[in-house]
Amino acid sequence: MQKEALDLIVSIISASVFVLLLMIAVFSLFRIYLKRKNTLLQEKQRMAVQFEQTLLQSKLEIQEQTFADISREIHDNIGQVLSLARINLNTLNVPADNNKINLVDELMEKAITDLRNLSHSLDSDMIRNKGWLEPTQRLLRDLEKTGKYTARLIISENPPTLGHDRPIILFRMIQEVINNIIKHAGANSIDLHVSKDKEHLTIIIKDNGKGFSKEKSSAGAGLRNLENRARMIAADLHIDSEIGAGTTITISVKLEPNE
Known part of the structure; x- marks a missing residue:
């Protein structure tokens, strides 16, 4: 048992x-x-x-x-x-x-x-050789020469050139923003602020145009181009706009070591 x-x-x-x-x-x-x-x-x-x-x-x-x-x-x-x-x-x-x-x-x-x-x-080669800042300055000067815009460039610190391909993409982004302002904003004043810290290059483009509602506006080709190019250089893109209060676009590019 x-x-x-x-x-x-x-x-x-x-x-x-x-x-x-x-x-x-x-x-x-x-x-x-x-x-x-x-x-x-x-x-x-x-x-x-x-x-x-x-x-x-x-x-x-x-x-x-x-x-x-x-x-x-x-x-x-x-x-x-x-x-x-x-x-x-x-x-x-x-x-x-x-x-x-x-x-x-x-x-x-x-x-x-x-x-x-x-x-x-x-000319991409010229942008590669001279960086993105010089053609940006020329772009703003050409805007002022039209007599339709007041264009200011405020630089808080000498910005980096960003290497080989990134300056081209960054300049194309700035061109895209300026073109959108000319076509759609109805602005007469454009401010472009450039600043730099240890990790980021920040570019803020502000206009005094009519602005737009992001909730009611679908992203057009210009904004999609900006977003695509921002991803290519691992940049943060922020768009702040209100109807009647203009638009502010911030591009923040993460810097490589020693930039």
């Missing part, structure tokens, strides 16, 4: 140990499954981000190549044609109204200067 009871106890203990080991095995397999699932999800997300970055980079390269082609066309052909026309105008020997000739000469000189500035703003 005691032997039967002992056998029963051993059987129960053995069964319990087996069930416990089985539960541990199932739990371990479940943990391995979850870990692998999370790893696969993370890898999928990483590949999706990488694909998006590659796609954006390809679009940027195509765009910059187009800009480079246009820049060369302006410099090599249109600019030269205007320069030759101006030379011929100033060597006319027929009697004419000097005031009109001088006016045409001034207009052609302005056209040549504007085309040269446009060519420089489209």
